[in-house]
Structure formats: structure tokens, C-alpha cells
Amino acid sequence: MKKLSVLLIFCMLLTSLSACQSSPSENSSDSSSSDSVTNSDTNITSEETTEETFQLPDANYNGYTFKILARDNQWDRMEVDFDEPQADVIYDGVYQRNLAVEEKYNVTVEGVFLGDDMYNPVKQSVMAGTHEYDMVYAPLSASASLAREGLLYNFNDIDAIDLSNPWWDQNIVNDLQINDKMYFMTGDIGVRSKDNLWIILFNNPIHKDLGMENLYDLVKSGNWTIDKFHELAAQAVMDTDGNSEFDENDRYGLITTPEGGKNFYYASGERIVNNNNGEMTIVANSDRSQTAIEKIVRLFTEGNVAYYPTTWEKAEEMFAENKGLFYSEIVTHIINLRYMEADFGILPTPKLSEDQENYYTHCASNGTAVCLPASSPDIERCGTIVEALGYYGREYLTPAFENVALQAKYSRDQESAEMLDIIWDSVRYDIGYIYNIAGMGDITTTLINQKSTDLQSFVEKNRKVAELELEKLVESFEENQNVAE
Numbered sequence: 001m002k003k004l005s006v007l008l009i010f011c012m013l014l015t016s017l018s019a020c021q022s023s024p025s026e027n028s029s030d031s032s033s034s035d036s037v038t039n040s041d042t043n044i045t046s047e048e049t050t051e052e053t054f055q056l057p058d059a060n061y062n063g064y065t066f067k068i069l070a071r072d073n074q075w076d077r078m079e080v081d082f083d084e085p086q087a088d089v090i091y092d093g094v095y096q097r098n099l100a101v102e103e104k105y106n107v108t109v110e111g112v113f114l115g116d117d118m119y120n121p122v123k124q125s126v127m128a129g130t131h132e133y134d135m136v137y138a139p140l141s142a143s144a145s146l147a148r149e150g151l152l153y154n155f156n157d158i159d160a161i162d163l164s165n166p167w168w169d170q171n172i173v174n175d176l177q178i179n180d181k182m183y184f185m186t187g188d189i190g191v192r193s194k195d196n197l198w199i200i201l202f203n204n205p206i207h208k209d210l211g212m213e214n215l216y217d218l219v220k221s222g223n224w225t226i227d228k229f230h231e232l233a234a235q236a237v238m239d240t241d242g243n244s245e246f247d248e249n250d251r252y253g254l255i256t257t258p259e260g261g262k263n264f265y266y267a268s269g270e271r272i273v274n275n276n277n278g279e280m281t282i283v284a285n286s287d288r289s290q291t292a293i294e295k296i297v298r299l300f301t302e303g304n305v306a307y308y309p310t311t312w313e314k315a316e317e318m319f320a321e322n323k324g325l326f327y328s329e330i331v332t333h334i335i336n337l338r339y340m341e342a343d344f345g346i347l348p349t350p351k352l353s354e355d356q357e358n359y360y361t362h363c364a365s366n367g368t369a370v371c372l373p374a375s376s377p378d379i380e381r382c383g384t385i386v387e388a389l390g391y392y393g394r395e396y397l398t399p400a401f402e403n404v405a406l407q408a409k410y411s412r413d414q415e416s417a418e419m420l421d422i423i424w425d426s427v428r429y430d431i432g433y434i435y436n437i438a439g440m441g442d443i444t445t446t447l448i449n450q451k452s453t454d455l456q457s458f459v460e461k462n463r464k465v466a467e468l469e470l471e472k473l474v475e476s477f478e479e480n481q482n483v484a485e
Contacts, residue, residue: 054165054391056104056384056387056388056391057160057384059105059381059384060105060106061105061106061107061381061385062106063106063107063108064105064106064107064108064381065107065108065110066101066107066108066109066110066134066135066382066385067110067111067112067132067133067134067135068080068081068109068110068111068112068133068134068135068136068137069112069113069114069118069121069122069132069133069135069136069137069138070111070112070113070118070136070137070368071113071114071115071116071118071137071138071139072113072114072115072116073116075192075195075332076113076137076192076368077111077113078090078091078094078191078192079094079137079190079191079192079368079397080094080111080113080137081094081098081109081110081111082094082095082098083095089400089401090191090397090400090401092400093393093396093397093398093399093400093401094396094397096392096395096396096397097389097392097393097395097396097397098389100388100392100395100396101385101388101389101392104388105384105385105388107385109389112132112133117142118136118137118138118139118142118143118146119138119142119145119146121133122136122138122146122151122152122371122373123146123149123151125373125375126151126373126374126375127151128375129375130375131373131375131376131377132375133373134372134373134376134382134385135370135371135372135382135385135386135389136370136371136372136373137190137192137368137369137370137371138184138368138369138371139365139366139367139368139369140184140193140363140364140365140366140367140368140369140429140434141365141366141434141436143183143184143369143371144184144434144435146183146184146371147183147184147371147477148435148473148476148477149476150374150476150479151373151374152183152184152371152372152373152374153183153372153373153374153376153379153382154181154182154183155182155183155185155372156180156181156182158372158379158380158382158383159380159383160380160381160382160383160384160386160387161383161386161387162387163182163185165387165390165391166394167187167188167189167390167391167393167394168185168186168187168188168390169185169186169187169193169427171427171428171429172185172186172369172427172429173185175275175428175429175430175431176275176429176431176434177275177277177278178275178277178278178431178473178474178477179277179278179474179477179478180277181477183371184369184370184371185369185370186363186367186368186369186370187370187390187393187394188390188391188393188394188397188398189370189386189389189390189393189397190368190370190393190397191397191398191401192367192368193363193367193368193369193427194331194367194401194402194424195330195331195332195367195401196330196331196332196363196364196366196367196368197330197331197361197362197363197364197367197423197424197427198260198262198263198266198267198328198329198330198349198361198362198363198364199328199329199330199331199334199346199347199348199349199361199423200229200326200327200328200346200347200348200349200350201319201326201327201328201329201333201334201337201344201345201346201347202215202325202326202327202344202345202347203319203322203324203325203326203327203342203344204342204343204344204345205322205342205343206236206251206322206324206325206342207325207345210235210236210325212232212235215232215345215347216345216347216415216418216419219347219348219359219419219422222351222354223354224347224348224350224351224359225350225351225352225353225354225356226264226267226268226292226295226296226299226350226351226352227295227353228350229299229326229350230253230295230298230299230305232253232325232326233252233253233254233299233305233306233325233326234253234303234305235253235325236251236252236253236324236325236326237250237251237252237253237303237304237305238250238251240323246304246307248307248309248314248318248323249323250304250307250323251322251323251324251325252304252305252306252307252318252323252324252325253305253306253324253325253326254299254300254305254306254307254324254325254326254327254328255306255307255308255315255318255319255323255324255326255327255328256306256308256315256327256328256329257308257309257310257311257312257315257329258308258310258445258448258449259364259445260300260306260308260328260329261296261297261300261444261445261447261448262362262433262444262445263328263349263362264292264295264296264299264328264349264350264444265289265292265293265296265362265443265444266349266360266361266362266428266430266433267348267349267350267351267352267359267360267361267362268288268289268292268351268352268356268360269288269351269352269356269358269360269428270283270284270286270288270289270292270352271283271284271428271430271432271433272284272430272431272432272433272437272440272441272443273430273431273432273437273466273470275431278474278477280431280470280473280474282432282459282463282466282467282470284432284440284443284455284459285455285456285459285460288352289455290453290455290456291352292352293444293447293453293455294453295352296444296448297447297448297451297452297453298453300448301448301451307323307324312329312333315327315329316329316333316336316337319337319340319344320337320339320340322342327344328349330364331406331423334346334406335406343413345413345415345416345419346416346419346420346423347419348361348419348422348423348426349361349362358426359422359423359426360426360427360428361423361426361427361428362427362428363427363428363429365433365434365441370386372386402420402424406420431470431473432466435469435473437466437469437470437473438462438463438465438466438469439462440458440459440462440466443455443458443459446458
């Protein structure tokens with residue numbers, strides 16, 4: 001762990017999450033068996049987390065070094081490779097996952113870290129026909145660019161991988177598959193996709209001081225809507241310093257960043273593009289989308305209810321200083337805010353209306369997906385190891401991240417743990433956002449900044465370009481079907 005001073009968040013995320021405070025982001029346990037390791041901190045065993053009916057195939061890869069490329073920052077290093085048991089539950093989950101795969105297939109799992117750019121190294125390797133990386137942890141946005149250019153293997157073409165297995169995220173399969181092609185995946189093989197899910201945190205003391213109703217009950221009853229959220233947020237607004245000017249010294253109903261509006265849009269159940277395995281339809285101009293935008297823009301721009309500084313650091317600092325009832329950010333801030341003195345709770349982002357059947361959760365494009373470069377000389381060997389990493393990730397890594405690090409260690413009440421279960425099960429992906437079709441991935445942020453609710457004009461202005469980009473996207477997937485052969 002070389003980068004403890006790279007960024008403030010790294011310090012915040014890992015000062016207590018790393019060995020120096022005996023709690024970086026994982027858990028420590030020795031492992032003598034790859035199939036039945038019990039983590040001493042979690043009391044989670046393989047029988048509790050992995051389907052007993054599934055059997056990984058046997059193989060011996062004679063000491064092959066399986067190289068994983070990832071961004072050179074602590075967040076992404078976190079899920080790649082550790083050479084020995086760790087004192088942190090998440091890091092140790094990675095260690096146990098890798099150890100199980102290494103013992104099962106006689107391989108060595110090794111991380112390769114090359115800055116923040118995952119697109120160019122993979123492209124250069126594939127175009128040169130070299131084999132430098134077996135697997136890549138890349139941001140969703142970079143994964144989409146690599147997929148569009150045919151630089152990745154289609155998971156559905158690899159016999160050793162079965163995307164119907166429970167360690168693969170079925171939401172991304174349903175939402176982003178194009179003509180039976182999946183070039184990048186999320187699931188139990190890593191934690192950075194879940195780490196980048198947008199959620200709502202609330203300040204418990206402010207909530208109690210204002211005598212508000214039980215927020216967890218609102219969620220459970222299905223009455224946790226954006227209108228109810230706005231109503232409660234408005235009650236928390238206070239000109240703290242009494243100068244009749246609202247700035248960072250005052251109290252708000254919602255603190256977030258300019259990206260926070262996207263969270264509410266996707267939580268409403270709306271998308272920019274509807275995808276049915278390659279049949280694309282622009283749906284951002286529906287009546288329901290218009291209603292969602294009107295409510296979101298009003299929340300963000302009227303009555304000083306929301307405050308959104310340009311940096312997440314400032315937003316987090318203000319919430320920690322009790323300057324907001326609600327805080328909209330990604331999951332990793334649950335861990336960041338461990339230093340916050342006031343208790344906070346965790347909630348899914350509210351629905352558009354009570355008749356919306358489910359809550360939905362938005363994954364930021366910086367969330368990590370798994371990609372397999374098309375230059376692999378033995379894709380079945382690669383696929384076998386990747387499937388095993390997913391299998392053992394479900395056994396060791398996901399329980400460490402969800403059950404221990406977040407639900408037991410960093411959430412501050414049992415109800416928050418229940419809310420996290422709702423959040424994990426409700427992720428949605430949008431081709432319009434992930435591929436930023438015609439720039440419409442920023443549609444919510446743009447309208448908030450313009451203080452405009454004219455969604456129809458925005459969509460129609462970009463419709464022709466968007467439809468052309470969607471056509472080219474589908475065509476590129478067709479043209480790329482043999483790129484790896």
C-alpha cells in the first residue's frame with residue numbers, strides 16, 4: 001500500500017482502514033484451504049455465501065501469472081492483489097479470493113498499475129497484438145469506449161464464463177447487453193461498482209431536532225418519494241449566521257455535488273435510452289421524465305433547499321459539520337465519514353411517486369467494470385480464471401464489503417443495514433449515460449445549471465445526433481464480433 005498520501009480521500013478511507021489503524025477496507029485471516037476459509041472478523045463461511053451445487057472446473061495452469069490491470073490509486077488497488085493476509089476485512093477478502101483461485105488453478109494473480117488511463121494501455125496492447133494484461137478493472141466509461149472499438153472479448157463467447165451465475169450482476173446484463181454481446185461486467189468479482197452507487201445519507205441529530213417522521217418507515221412503506229424528500233429537506237433550511245445570504249456557513253436540506261441530480265433522475269425509474277438487447281429507443285422525452293426533471297430542478301434551484309459546491313471534498317466537509325439534513329453521494333462516503341461525530345443514517349434515493357413499484361440506484365460512470373482484452377492468446381484459460389475470481393469473490397469479497405465493512409462496521413444502526421440491502425438489489429444502468437449518447441448523459445446536470453425544465457427542447461435538439469450514435473454503436477458491436485479471433 002504505497003499511496004497513503006496520494007489523495008485526501010485515501011487518507012480518510014484508509015487511515016482506519018489500513019494496517020496502521022487495523023481497519024483499512026478489508027479483513028485479516030489466514031487461509032489454509034481455498035474452499036472453506038472462515039473469516040475471523042466476519043464469521044462468514046463458504047457454505048453461507050456460495051451455492052453448493054456449482055462446481056468450478058478442474059485445471060492446472062502450471063504457475064501461469066494472471067495479470068490484472070487497474071488504475072494506480074488506492075481505491076482500485078484495493079480490489080486487485082495482496083501477497084499476504086491483511087488486517088482489513090475488504091483487503092483480506094481480496095487476498096482470500098485470489099489465494100483460492102491460485103490454489104485451485106496453480107496460477108499467480110498479479111496487479112499491474114498504470115495511472116488513471118485504462119483506455120490507451122489496453123488499446124495499444126490489443127492493436128500491437130501483445131498480451132500484457134489478462135483482465136482489466138476499468139471505469140464504466142472507459143469500458144464502454146473499449147467495447148465500442150472492438151478491443152474486448154464478448155463474455156458471451158467464452159465457454160468458461162456463464163453470465164447467468166449469481167456472482168455476475170444481472171442488472172448490467174439486462175440493461176447494457178447489445179445483440180447478445182457483453183464486453184464488460186460487474187459483480188462479486190470486485191467492489192468498486194458497488195462503491196460507486198449513489199445513496200442518501202441523513203443527519204440523525206438534525207432529523208430528531210426537527211421532529212420528523214421515521215425515514216426508514218417511509219422507505220419500507222413505499223412512501224419515500226422525491227416530494228416527501230423535498231418537503232422534509234425544506235424544513236431543515238436555516239440562515240445560520242443571520243446575514244440573509246446563503247453560503248457554506250448556513251444549513252441546507254440537501255448537500256451534494258453538481259452530479260447529484262443524475263442520482264434523482266435514475267432513481268425515478270427513468271432513462272435516457274431504453275435498450276432491449278440492441279433495440280434502442282430514446283425515452284428521455286416521456287411525460288414521466290418531464291415530471292421527474294421538473295421536480296429535480298425545483299429541488300436543486302428553489303428556496304435554498306440544496307447546496308452543491310463544485311468539489312465532493314467541500315460537500316462532505318459541510319455534511320460532517322452538520323450543515324445539511326441530507327447528503328447525496330456514493331457509497332464510499334459511508335466509510336469516509338467514519339470520523340463524523342454526529343450519527344447518520346443510510347437511505348436509497350427516493351422514488352418519483354408512490355405508485356413506482358421499486359427503488360432504483362444509479363451507478364456512477366467511475367464505477368469499475370471487468371474487461372478482457374481481445375489480445376488474449378488463451379481466452380478459455382482467461383475465462384476459467386475470471387469465473388473463479390467471481391465465484392470466490394462472492395464467497396469472500398462481497399460478504400467482507402457488504403456485511404462487515406458497511407453494514408456492521410460503518411453503518412450506525414441496523415435499519416441502515418437493511419437500506420443497503422435495498423440499494424444493492426436496485427442498480428440500473430443506462431446506455432445513454434454510460435456511452436454519453438449525444439452528450440445526453442449530462443442532461444440532468446445541464447438543466448439544473450441552466451435552471452431550466454425544458455427537457456423536450458434539449459432532447460429534440462440532440463435527437464438526430466443521438467439516434468445516429470445509437471445506430472453506430474449497434475453497428476460497431478456487429479462489426480467487432482470477430483475482432484478477438
